[in-house]
Amino acid sequence: MFKTTGMAIGSMLLASTAFAATDITWWHGMGGRNGEVINEISQQFNAAQDACHLTPISKGTYEEALSSGIAAFRSGEQPNILQVFDAGAATIIAAKGATIAAEDLITGAGEEFNRENFIAGVRNFYADSDGKFIGMPFNSSAPIMYFNTEAFEKAGVQPPKTWEEFEEVAPKLKEAGYLPMTASQLTWMMVENFKSRNNQQFATNNNGYDATQGTEIIVNDENQVMMFEKLKAWADDGLYGFYGAGWADNLKPFEEGKAAMWIGSSGSFGGLQKSADFDFGAGFMPYWDSIEGAGTQSFIGGAALFAMAGKPEEQNTCTAQFFSFLTSPETQVYWHKNTGYVPITEAAYEMAKGEGYYDEQPVAEVGIQQLMLETGEWSKGYRLGFYPQIRTVMEREFNRIFSGETEVKAAFDTIQQEGNALLARFAKTAN
Amino acid sequence: MTDTPLNMVEADQTLVTRLRAWWSGETANPAKRVQFDRPLTPWLFLLPQLAVVVIFFYWPSVQAVTSSFYLEDPFGFGATFVGMENYADALNSSEYLGTAAFTAFFCVVVTTLALGIGLLMAVKADKVIRGAESYKTLLISVYAIAPPVAGLIGMMFFDMHMGPLKDLAAFFGYDLKVGINYWDTATALIVIAVWKQIPYNFIFFLSGLQSVPVSVREAALIDAQSGWRRFWDITLPLLAPTAFFLLVINITYTMFDTFPIIDVIVKDKPANNPMTLVYKVYLDGFKGNDIGGSSAQSVILMGVVALLTVLQFRFLERRVHYG
Numbered sequence: 001m002f003k004t005t006g007m008a009i010g011s012m013l014l015a016s017t018a019f020a021a022t023d024i025t026w027w028h029g030m031g032g033r034n035g036e037v038i039n040e041i042s043q044q045f046n047a048a049q050d051a052c053h054l055t056p057i058s059k060g061t062y063e064e065a066l067s068s069g070i071a072a073f074r075s076g077e078q079p080n081i082l083q084v085f086d087a088g089a090a091t092i093i094a095a096k097g098a099t100i101a102a103e104d105l106i107t108g109a110g111e112e113f114n115r116e117n118f119i120a121g122v123r124n125f126y127a128d129s130d131g132k133f134i135g136m137p138f139n140s141s142a143p144i145m146y147f148n149t150e151a152f153e154k155a156g157v158q159p160p161k162t163w164e165e166f167e168e169v170a171p172k173l174k175e176a177g178y179l180p181m182t183a184s185q186l187t188w189m190m191v192e193n194f195k196s197r198n199n200q201q202f203a204t205n206n207n208g209y210d211a212t213q214g215t216e217i218i219v220n221d222e223n224q225v226m227m228f229e230k231l232k233a234w235a236d237d238g239l240y241g242f243y244g245a246g247w248a249d250n251l252k253p254f255e256e257g258k259a260a261m262w263i264g265s266s267g268s269f270g271g272l273q274k275s276a277d278f279d280f281g282a283g284f285m286p287y288w289d290s291i292e293g294a295g296t297q298s299f300i301g302g303a304a305l306f307a308m309a310g311k312p313e314e315q316n317t318c319t320a321q322f323f324s325f326l327t328s329p330e331t332q333v334y335w336h337k338n339t340g341y342v343p344i345t346e347a348a349y350e351m352a353k354g355e356g357y358y359d360e361q362p363v364a365e366v367g368i369q370q371l372m373l374e375t376g377e378w379s380k381g382y383r384l385g386f387y388p389q390i391r392t393v394m395e396r397e398f399n400r401i402f403s404g405e406t407e408v409k410a411a412f413d414t415i416q417q418e419g420n421a422l423l424a425r426f427a428k429t430a431n
Numbered sequence: 432m433t434d435t436p437l438n439m440v441e442a443d444q445t446l447v448t449r450l451r452a453w454w455s456g457e458t459a460n461p462a463k464r465v466q467f468d469r470p471l472t473p474w475l476f477l478l479p480q481l482a483v484v485v486i487f488f489y490w491p492s493v494q495a496v497t498s499s500f501y502l503e504d505p506f507g508f509g510a511t512f513v514g515m516e517n518y519a520d521a522l523n524s525s526e527y528l529g530t531a532a533f534t535a536f537f538c539v540v541v542t543t544l545a546l547g548i549g550l551l552m553a554v555k556a557d558k559v560i561r562g563a564e565s566y567k568t569l570l571i572s573v574y575a576i577a578p579p580v581a582g583l584i585g586m587m588f589f590d591m592h593m594g595p596l597k598d599l600a601a602f603f604g605y606d607l608k609v610g611i612n613y614w615d616t617a618t619a620l621i622v623i624a625v626w627k628q629i630p631y632n633f634i635f636f637l638s639g640l641q642s643v644p645v646s647v648r649e650a651a652l653i654d655a656q657s658g659w660r661r662f663w664d665i666t667l668p669l670l671a672p673t674a675f676f677l678l679v680i681n682i683t684y685t686m687f688d689t690f691p692i693i694d695v696i697v698k699d700k701p702a703n704n705p706m707t708l709v710y711k712v713y714l715d716g717f718k719g720n721d722i723g724g725s726s727a728q729s730v731i732l733m734g735v736v737a738l739l740t741v742l743q744f745r746f747l748e749r750r751v752h753y754g
Contacts, residue, residue: 061699067717074507091720095506243591244610245700252592389719392701396526399703403612418526425520425721428511429504 021053024318027072028058028083029065029303033270034139037338044334045325052318062088062303063388069308073098078308080319084135085303087387089126092306093134094212094385094430099306100316101128102136102323109320117327121297121371122344125381126304129209135304136323139341141267142298142367143193145286149279151178151260159261159281162289163230170239173260181234182241183263184250186398187391188301189285191219192382194227197287198294199376208383212430217384217419220412223291228408232401242402245395265301266367269340282366284373296376302341333357342368385426390419492733499726510723517727527711527728534686534707537621541689542681544625546674549632554662556633557640567637574630578688582695585623589696609696616704620696624689631684632677639673640666671751679743686736708732 028038035058042056059065062085069082069092084092092099106113115123115131121142126135147159152169155176160166170180183189195202200223202208205215218224234240241259243249254262255275263285264272272280287294305326307319325331332348335341337357343349349368352358358365384390397411406414453470499517501510521527556566576584588596589609600607609619643666651665667674687709697704701714712732716725 063699063718067720070505070720091505095504095508097508098506242611244608245702246610246698249591249610256592386719386721389715389721392714392719395700395702397703399611399613403608403703405613405703425502425724428502428513429509429723 021050022314022318023053023055024080024315024322026054026056026081026083026305026322027065027069027079028056029060029062029085030083030139031058031060034267034339037335040338041326041331041335044331045322048325049321052321054318054322066091073308073310076310078310080308080311080315081322082306082308083138083303084306086125086299086301087391089135089304090208090212090383090385090387090426093126093128093383094426098309099134100309101132101134102126102305102307103133105307105316106320106323109317111320111324117345117347119342119344119346119349119368119372120375121373122300123380125300129206135306136326137300137344138305138326139267139302139335139339140300140344140371141265141302141341142370143189143263143285143301144266144282144366144370145284146254146262146264146268146272146280146282146363148178148254148257148260149281150257151176154178155260159283160286161283163227163286164289166286167230170234174238176260178260179241179253179258180239181261181263182243182250182253182259184247184265185245186231187394189263190227190231191224191394193285193298194224195382196299196376196379197285197296198223198291199296199378200224200291201378202382203384207378207381208385209381212385213427215384215423215427217390217416217423219419220409220416223288225409225412227288228398228401228412232408235402242398244399266364266370267302267339267341269361269363269367270338271340280363282363284366284370293376295373296379297373298370299379299381300342300371336364340364340367342371384423385430386422389422390415393418393422495726495729495733497726498722499730500723502723505720505722513723517723518731520724521728521731530706530708530711533617533705537617537624537689537705537707538682538685540621541624541628541685542678544621545628545632545681545684546677548625549629549677550636550670550674552629553633553636553640554666556637570633571630573627574634576627578627578691579695581627582623582692585619585626585692586695589619610698610702610704613703613705616696620689620693620705623692623696624685627692628681628684632681635673635677636670639670643669675743675747675751678747679740682739682743708735 026038026042028035030038038056038058042054045052045054057079059068062083065082066084066088069078069084072078082092103113103115113133115133118137122137122140124131126137127133145159151173152159155169155172155178157169157172158165160169166181173180192202194200200221201218203215203217205211208215231240231242235242241250241253243252251262251264251268253259254264255272257276257278266282269282285298287296305323307316307323311319327345327348329343329345329348329351332343332345333352333355336343336348336352343352353365394415397406397415400406401408401411455469498510500512500514502513502517503510552570556563556570559566573581586594588594589607591597591608591610594607594609597607597609607615609615647665647669648661651661655661655664686707689707690709690713693706693710697706697710699718701710706714708728709732712725712728715721715728719725
């Protein structure tokens, strides 16, 4: 709070000295170290040129940033740039007129833009069905599997690549005195990225990209139900620990060295380096060998930046310049190294590799490699309205599954039904 | 015929005179004139408060009622009139009804426990002579804790990884899983909400007890030997106005002011954990961006509160005897 105010005052002073600089603002939902890095990148942008002055403002969490952005847009006070997380993408993209497509903004300002520069995994998620970038991918992450090196040595097994392998090694890890696995945010890991890693259709209308009207979610299918029946059975056998919907509660046993594996975000790497005092490695998120065509890339998690509409031309030019600055290899590598989020362009990835960063930190490369895996028909992304609410429904049902209040199939039937009701509601709001 | 205009002139004069008299405050009841020399003065003093009420209560209420009849895209590009559909959706959803049932249950349990324990402590503290001030200060101090902080402290006790209460439950062979098991979380919510509210009730009950005249107590002492009997027949009826006031306050507290406690406990991922109706309004409106549905829910809630207030004053307040 004080920091933000201080920064705002600081930037006002700067703005008054740097004559004729165009002010633009950026609302984001990041805190802690990531929030600091955002400030550093903004300062670098301001130092790199004189024409524009960027002020980043933290609005709390991802959800709060989106809500603040919406409220501000309705009263005509929107920022130039708004950070929107993966689950909120459909909400802002469906509101045509609320944003300017990032690609149009950049080319309109006379800057260079080439979709092919971006790594395959980030190209589609925030783009329309023709592949045009609506949002500018920013902090991108992938769900990966972290493992406690010592635990696997003690058990005398290798980290699993598939869930079949997990079923083989988990009892041995348990014998060695470890809880074999925990996972944070099952909605992201075991539904969305179960779909992407196993190349499974998530929703009708091309995963929701082609139309809002009539889009229906697909979650009570045989494979999805099987994944959770396995999880429930593993939990009952003490092979998997479920600690509710909270991210940190599920991470804790791994940080304490009690759990051998944790399915988390590639963006958690920076934090884990500080909180875990043991050697850990990482691998791709497991998939099912038994499912045909599985082993494809995962969806990108994290968030993208959206240029809000209704701003003067010279401010939009500044926003475009900042987007270009953000995708420059130098900025991307700086962001990548300081936060653990993956670089979003091929050039940035090559640069980090050339610097020998991955020789020092092999874990940092896992996320991007997973995003660069083969693209399957259904691994590009999904576009579902009111999706944050659908996630809430899933979280509720998952808790019921693991507390034994309901059966897996019944839970997914409920998610299917309530999810479709929410999608139908969303279709009515989008005109 | 000629009388009429004359009368009118007379009437005009009267009106002007009356207005003048009204303005100078001559017509006002002498008892009131003592305080305000101009009839507009009280309104002037009321104005800031009225402005606050209108801007922060009536205006948003009207907006909530209006948008509850529409389905709106979050950015405000289009609103479709859907009549009562948002209300029907809410009232037909088993999840919403479940939340409503929990809110009612939560309200009854928290209010009963907070009032009961507050009263018990006040009665006991009232009798303490030595070190009375220290007891009172200790009991009251919890009130100074802000609800989110109370939630955080409570959560530390109930934490599924390091909470001492989890260890205590494990000692008795129970696996306490706050955040996963619905009723475990409900228990944690109730304990924290009650703990936070006891001091407030304690202060009011204690001051209520201390205003019971000593002569009345002494007279009762002669009539009845049983302490319980004296409390039931004399003290409690005299405490009734305080208790009624506290009842209203406690119900408002459980329905609305427990929001931060719930927010801290469910860590903005409610999953299958219990929550109150207010929290659901926030969740659907601010997290889900469903403005129409959220507005309908808040209008329903407004109706419930209005009904409760009417019931309280009609049926309960009549029984309260104000000394």
